Amino acid sequence: MTRERSQQTTSLRPRHTSAAVAIALLACLPSMSRADEGGVSYWLPGRFGSLAAVPAVPGWSMAAVYYHTTVEASGAVAAARQIQIGRIPANVAVSLGASLSAQGDLVFLNPTYTFATPVLGGQLAIGVIGLFGRSSASVDGTLTAALGPLAVTRTGFIQDSITSVGDLYPQATLKWNAGVHNFMTYLTGDVPVGAYSSTRLANLGIGHAAIDGGGGYTYFNPAAGQEFSAVAGFTYNFKNHDTNYQNGIDFHVDWGMSQFLSKQFFVGFVGYGYQQITDDFGQHPILGAFRSRVLGIGPQAGFLFPVGDMQGYLNLKAYGEFAAENRPSGWNAWLTFSISPMAPASTLTPTKHRIVK
Known part of the structure; x- marks a missing residue:
């Protein structure tokens, strides 16, 4: 069952009368997920981080993540959303000078079970991530639509949450x-x-299924307290049947590096890269391939501590985004708290701590 609340307000100031263009302007903002279709993709850059490939202690674990993002975009990113949902016909030439902004405050819950019995000589873990939160979005700008000799211009402000x-x-x-x-x-x-x-x-779902896979590596030297991790993968997106639109294949890489200042505390840096590598299907011709790209980098700090007979972990990381193309960009922050089984005392070293990104 879903508990859902959506609010949308619109204020329009016409320069020339046209109800069709006024309606079209209502769709100028992408959803919060950010990339590909109107700025929306499955993969959330920054999902993996430091110690990503280090095996965990077998048993149940739980991670809770508070995620905040603030992004902005303009031009084709805003125009794409209204074109893809059919609010502007394909034979209408569109010029959009709009500034859009969006915010998200989400809580992710990630229960995971790690098996003690080896699988292919490695350690298998399965889990699921669910989320709850609030997304808000607004756009302020001018839209001009031309069909043959007829041209209509509208200015307006739209807000939704x-x-x-x-x-x-x-x-x-x-x-x-x-x-x-x-x-x-x-x-x-x-x-x-x-x-x-x-x-x-504003949405909290993306409207279509996706599958993503990849691999990663972590160098972790407990004696020197040094760590570096990188995880890369590809996303295949299925068609969104509500819009008859299909995102291209996406490539992404998340990385983190840290220095332990003690056995319990470390500081370092995190970053990510995101690049769409094949074209979207179903877009308006003026948008071309509409491939998305963004880079991000920022600081992080982590702290390990006992919680009774369990292992607690707290991590704070933040990213500033740059080099964005065909997607909103800005900054985001992640606050993670996880609890997992404590390693046996006879084997208790930093390599045995369960870290959930």
Whole structure:
């Protein structure tokens, strides 16, 4: 069951009368997920971080993540949203000078079970990520539509928000350890059950299924307290049947590096890169391939501590985005708290701590 609340307000000041263009302007803002179709993709850059490939302690674990993002965009990103939902016909020439902004405050819950019995010589873990939160969006600008000799210009402000649940993200990982070297492979995807409407400005679901897979590596030297991790993958997006639109294939890489100042505390940097590598299908010709791209980098700090007979972990990381193309960009921050089984005292070293990104 979904508890959902959506609010939308619109203020328009006509220069020339045209109800069709006024309606078209209502769709000028993409959903909060950010990339590909109108700025919307499955993969959330920054999902993986430091110690990503280090095997965990077998048993149940739980991670809770508070995520905040603030982004802005203009031009083709805003125009794409209204074209893709059919608010502007393909034979209408569009010029959009608009400034859009969006914010999201989300809570992710990630229960995971790590198996003690090896699988292919590695450690198997399965889990699922669910989310709840609020997304808000607004756009302020001018739209000009021309059909033959007829031209209409509208200016306006649109605002929308929703508080509800998002899609589900099942995930499986397989990890191997060889001294200071750690390797992993993963498979995840999107089950589109979250709050979504193709006619709404702010959404918490993406409206289509997706599958994503890849691999990663972590160098972790407990004696020197040094760590570096990188995880890369590809996303295949299925068609959004509400808009008859299909995103291209996306490539992404998340990385983190840290220095332990003690056995419990570390500081470092995190970053990501995101690049769409194949064209979208179903877009208006003026947008071309409409491939998305963004880079991000920022600081992080982590702290390990006991919680009774369990292991607690707290991490704060933040990213500033740059070099964005065909997607909103800005900044985001992640606050993670996780609890997992404590390693046996006879084997208790930093490599045995369960870290949930």
